[in-house]
Amino acid sequence: MAESPKSVAFWRSFPIFEEFTPALIEEVRGLAQQRKWTAGAVIFQRGDPGDYMILVASGRIKLSLITPQGRELTLRHMEEGALLGEMAVIDGEPRSADATASVATEGYVVSKADFSAFLARNPAAMQAVMRFLCRRLRETNEQLETLALYDLDSRVARFFLLTMRQILGEEPPEEAVLKIGLSQSEIASVVGASRPKINRAILSLEEKGAIERKGASILLRTRKLRAVAEPDED
Incomplete structure (x- = not known):
């Protein structure tokens, strides 16, 4: 420090x-x-x-x-x-x-x-x-309430953003390649959804250019993830 x-x-x-x-x-x-x-x-x-x-x-x-x-x-x-x-x-x-x-x-x-x-x-x-x-x-209560208010794509995007902040700090870079270390089933348990729905959400994020899978790692694009995570913000 x-x-x-x-x-x-x-x-x-x-x-x-x-x-x-x-x-x-x-x-x-x-x-x-x-x-x-x-x-x-x-x-x-x-x-x-x-x-x-x-x-x-x-x-x-x-x-x-x-x-x-x-x-x-x-x-x-x-x-x-x-x-x-x-x-x-x-x-x-x-x-x-x-x-x-x-x-x-x-x-x-x-x-x-x-x-x-x-x-x-x-x-x-x-x-x-x-x-x-x-x-x-x-803070925990607010996180749970927020989770209930967003659709699945937004919740998965928020999960990826949270992971970036935990690993890279509160102001992550525009792009980062991370090894998440979680299966789709495990991500499903975190965001409250089934594995098939998580698979569809991840495919949707790929189509939007917010993420890109690279073998065991994943490329995360901060700006596009935020756009999905907070769809009502300008």
């Missing part, structure tokens, strides 16, 4: 801490332990105890599940500024997915025991974390 790990701005770049005062940031910084993971390292697996959260400072962490058919289902990629495992340190539930370092990754770890004690002695921090979790819940 551009900001020093010692700066207040660095810690506030993680959404869970964005309302924290400098004094609270200083206390959190004292709880965090720096960690490094090599590319391919398994950080945790589904079912493991959720006894710490991770703040990603650089690199990329893949969250995934193994389907009943033995295929890996990639849920998302967590990059610089991302936070994972925060729910586990609050509700005590085990990990709900596998986490693997896609590339060499650095970050900070805060244990459940330390963070719980920190919140117990800092009511202002507890309230800020509650507001953060409420925002996350509202």
